Amino acid sequence: MQLVLEFLALPFVQDVLKILFILLLFAMPLGTFMTLMERKWSAAVQDRIGPNRANIGSYRGRGLLHIAADALKSIFKEDLIPKGADKFLYTIAPFFSFMSAVAVFAIIPIAGPIGDFKFQVTDVQPGLLFIFAITSLGVYGAVLAGASSNSKFALFGGTRASAQMISYEVFLGLSLMGLFMVYGSTQVSIIVEGQGEHWFGLIPKWGVFTQPLGFVVFFTALIAETKRAPFDAPEGESEIVAGYFVEYSGMRWSSFMLAEYIAIVGVAALITTLFFGGYQVPWLYHWESAPQWLVTLLQFSKFTSFTLILCWFQIQIRWTVPKFRFDQTMALGWKKLLPVALLNTVVTAIIIVALA
């Protein structure tokens, strides 16, 4: 028994356990649940019922079984590799997409620390720079898939994706400059702690209040980065069919889709962390005698509910607005978001200097 506890106390073992917990009990279930939530919510928007046919006997579970049905279907589907495709790159492309979507969760704290123990896989010093690095790697998924499929539609998707994702990374970084200045660090734990304070003991010092412009630009850029509607020109389902993954089938195709849905959760979690106080429950400091377990539970619930609300918001955006054309996406980025992000940085800097 003693041995087991000692083993569990090893930092390495703790890290692995955290990875498993966050990945298997948070990111993946939410991601797969998103597939159903999107279909159900889009159905609600469009006056439909939505999926409810998958069943075991007479049990239908309000469409929940569709998640299992989808998984089974894609596993058993034939995995085609088109003629003339570059097999190695074609095979490896989905991993890039999937990995970059999942790795975002590594630095997100899902609840406040208890003593030395942090509910966060790793609290690396570069913090958000890590996110930028990881999302850059995600570009490879789309580009390699597009280039290796030996299909002109896929090639179009790949080139569009590379141009879009690389340019939107610029605004992704720039929009957070103000945030870094306000909280004085790029490290996620410090940013979240900074958001636990209150102005006049009333308004929480959340990123969305200190950096409203930064929030808008960051959210927009992040949606574009995940290639979700209205920025889904790389997929362009109406003109280039499905863009860079048009030739994929079976589980490889599913990895692209699952990566997209995990990215939705990732986006929501990241924005909750940076702009909605992360796990910080506002006004909780009034209640000093609160038991630790209850505080942690509250923090986790607050984080999860904000994440879910932001997921819902992304889905709602997707089913409300039409899609940008590819050049319009780029124009929006370089002509509108870039000046706004720069302005935000400069204004924030001036205000900080003036207040100091």
Add this chain to the structure above:
Amino acid sequence: MSASELTTISAEELKPIHLPGAIIPAPPEESDTSIMRIEIGPAHPAMHGIVRLTTYLDGEQIVGMVPEIGYLHRGFEKESENSKWIQVIPYTDRLNYVSPVLNNIGYSMAVEKLFGVEIPRRAQFARVIMGEISRITDHLTCLAACAMEVGGFTFFLWFIKAREYLYELLEQVTGGRVTINWTRFGGNGTDFPDGFLKEVEVRLEKVREVIEEGDQLVTRNKIFIDRMKNIGVLSKDKAISYGFTGPLLRACGVPYDIRRADPHLVYDELDFEIPIGEVGDSYDRFLVRMEEMKQSISIIEQAIDKIPYGPVMTRERYLGYPDKKEVYGSIEGLIDHFKMVMEGHHPPAGEVYQPIEGGNGELGFYLVSDGSGDPVKCRVRPPCFNYVQAMPELALGHYVADIVAIFGSINMIGGELDR
């Protein structure tokens, strides 16, 4: 295989193909790999499954296009020549399958013109009501598909829902939703069932609500306007020279509507306006169709107020089938019926062209009769043939993504294009 191999296109491949309307870029130098040929369709979600646009691209920009049609050719015209006159009516359902009533009406009116008969007033009003319902379903489908191509999937399903309300109306009268086979020579197959006109008013109100809702969702949406405005512009003169009709010509600013220019049925007794566009881009086409649906609703409401009681089938001998009572009760009736079924209708020899305002533009039937029971010639003038012909000119210089916005707004229907 490298990416450059994939995109290269040889001068040999670019040699001109002689197809109407085709725009093909000048053959490039051997070393020039900037032009890429991409086959959009026939198996492509935005081509509605039945047309191929061979597109030449410089980057994402369209430098040439060859539309190729005929994937849904069923030999309608030849098939008609081998049928009795009355047997052609079910075929016409399949022409423009989103507004089948109008096809029925067009063909029946052409044959009635050959016979030189006037159909009863109630039948005329009934045709106006059903035809306008059909026009609304046509426009609803077109706009829904058009908005879906630029990403408005919610709008698509809302409009399809509204179309469903109207299809159920057609079903009450004709028994079918798409393949309705409703009109006859000299009248209509069935009269309206009891309480139908009240039901129409109720449902039109629902449709009007959906249109209003959809209008709020996309018409003033910035992204939607960006995608549609100044895309696929065609000048007035060009549109006329291409033979554009219907909503597309009106979007270019020509107030030409066959319901006004050559009033058929009872359109001259009804009050309606003809919306026209300004520049003739995709957005104007969208708005014109949107407004036309509202006008159609008002036409139907006026027709409901004015529709008289009376027969829906002419009493003309050898035009309508005799009553069943007569067929089973008298020897003359039986013989009449027998002769009509076996020999068909016998319109007097001659030729006739009858245009009507179809959902998509001028739908014309050119018929030739030699006085026998079979048509000698049954030619359809489909509105969207001309539109597809102008497709290269509309798309030239735009981006790949604009193809769907243009193609969605011209509303090509394979059934009547390829016949």
